[in-house]
Amino acid sequence: MDQIPLPILFGTLALLLVLSAFFSGSETGLMTLNRYRLRHLAKTGHRGARRASSLLERPDRLIGVILLGNNLVNIAASAVATVIGIRLYGDIGVLGATMALTVLILIFSEVTPKTLAALHPERIAFPASFVYGPLLRLFSPVVAVINLIANGILRLFKVSPEDAAAHSLSTEELRTVVAEAGAMIPRRHQQMLLSILDLENSTVEDIMVPRNEIVGIDMAQDWAAILAQLVHNQHTRLPLYDGSIDDLRGIVHLRRVLALQADNNLTKENMLALAKEPYFVPENTPLTQQLLNFQTQRRRIGFVVDEYGDLQGLITLEDILEEIVGEFTTDPATRLKNVRQQPDGSFLVDGTASVRSLNRAMGWTLPTDGPKTINGVVLEHLETIPQAGVSMKLAGYAIEITATQANVVKTVTVRPLPAAARPRH
Numbered sequence: 001m002d003q004i005p006l007p008i009l010f011g012t013l014a015l016l017l018v019l020s021a022f023f024s025g026s027e028t029g030l031m032t033l034n035r036y037r038l039r040h041l042a043k044t045g046h047r048g049a050r051r052a053s054s055l056l057e058r059p060d061r062l063i064g065v066i067l068l069g070n071n072l073v074n075i076a077a078s079a080v081a082t083v084i085g086i087r088l089y090g091d092i093g094v095l096g097a098t099m100a101l102t103v104l105i106l107i108f109s110e111v112t113p114k115t116l117a118a119l120h121p122e123r124i125a126f127p128a129s130f131v132y133g134p135l136l137r138l139f140s141p142v143v144a145v146i147n148l149i150a151n152g153i154l155r156l157f158k159v160s161p162e163d164a165a166a167h168s169l170s171t172e173e174l175r176t177v178v179a180e181a182g183a184m185i186p187r188r189h190q191q192m193l194l195s196i197l198d199l200e201n202s203t204v205e206d207i208m209v210p211r212n213e214i215v216g217i218d219m220a221q222d223w224a225a226i227l228a229q230l231v232h233n234q235h236t237r238l239p240l241y242d243g244s245i246d247d248l249r250g251i252v253h254l255r256r257v258l259a260l261q262a263d264n265n266l267t268k269e270n271m272l273a274l275a276k277e278p279y280f281v282p283e284n285t286p287l288t289q290q291l292l293n294f295q296t297q298r299r300r301i302g303f304v305v306d307e308y309g310d311l312q313g314l315i316t317l318e319d320i321l322e323e324i325v326g327e328f329t330t331d332p333a334t335r336l337k338n339v340r341q342q343p344d345g346s347f348l349v350d351g352t353a354s355v356r357s358l359n360r361a362m363g364w365t366l367p368t369d370g371p372k373t374i375n376g377v378v379l380e381h382l383e384t385i386p387q388a389g390v391s392m393k394l395a396g397y398a399i400e401i402t403a404t405q406a407n408v409v410k411t412v413t414v415r416p417l418p419a420a421a422r423p424r425h
Contacts, residue, residue: 016077023070025113029124048126064143195324199287208304208313250275351375351409375409
């Protein structure tokens, strides 16, 4: 190199630094690509995305060619810088060239390109993928030998390169992706997607209508009382039972009842003949499974039973859909008939009210990992059956028992506490 003019040496050094920056930046860009966005772009026919996706199927080969090229240009840059240092300052110039080259590589070939690639990975990775394809073919023998040795060492630690494409998102990871999507997914759609993921963590027992709130027709009543129920009923499907809800006779659709009335054939016997056999659901069935069961069974209503076969409540297809899309009405007064707002801003709540329904309709955060009703929550917290007037604080809410009956809490007054008064977790 003694015969090479200094300007050419400086130009060569600058080119090597640029190549080093390319290898460093493209490595960061390719490795920080969003793999799911990359797959989407590849499926839409984006050439750069398809090439990058192909390269990332075997990251060991890609890293091998990147590091091979990066080390070659860095070593060559070191040699050129040493020659320049000796030519300019003699032996002392070797130390100066080493220090200067370290600073140059650190700033222009490492930190700057890698930061740029981390911020804009697609703008760096996609063009670079057109370069690495030919480089992989050119250096494939050398890369193969290097990877053979490196993969042998990795297998000692039970790591295989084939595992690179096997990673998938867990439910919690997918939940984080959806929650952090920002403006890319409308807030309403985010809530629906998260609700779908939450279905697998809930059972029919969590959202069922308790048995004491089931609206049905007691066929043991006189005919006038039955007709009055049919006239004033707000549901399209009604359970028919004989004396007790435990003695279910079936489910009848009011449209078919109206058809009988139009033909002047409406009698108890004809109603029972129209009734569809009741469909029973175990109380611990996950909501995701029950949604599929409703679909396969072509049902819209199921009766929830416990492990002893005793009736516990009722669940409908609409109940599950509301867990996903939210309540079908927007007025809290109509969403929960067992919640009444008081003039002082507190809420009078029936003890039978579902905690999940209250949280969803009122925007509260009462604990849902224990009893299902307000009555159950109060009894569990106090560990006794309280008298009217007893107050307590629970999860940021002041709860006062306003009425009890026998061994249950009939009604409570709930008042959300100011944020400063809420317990810190």
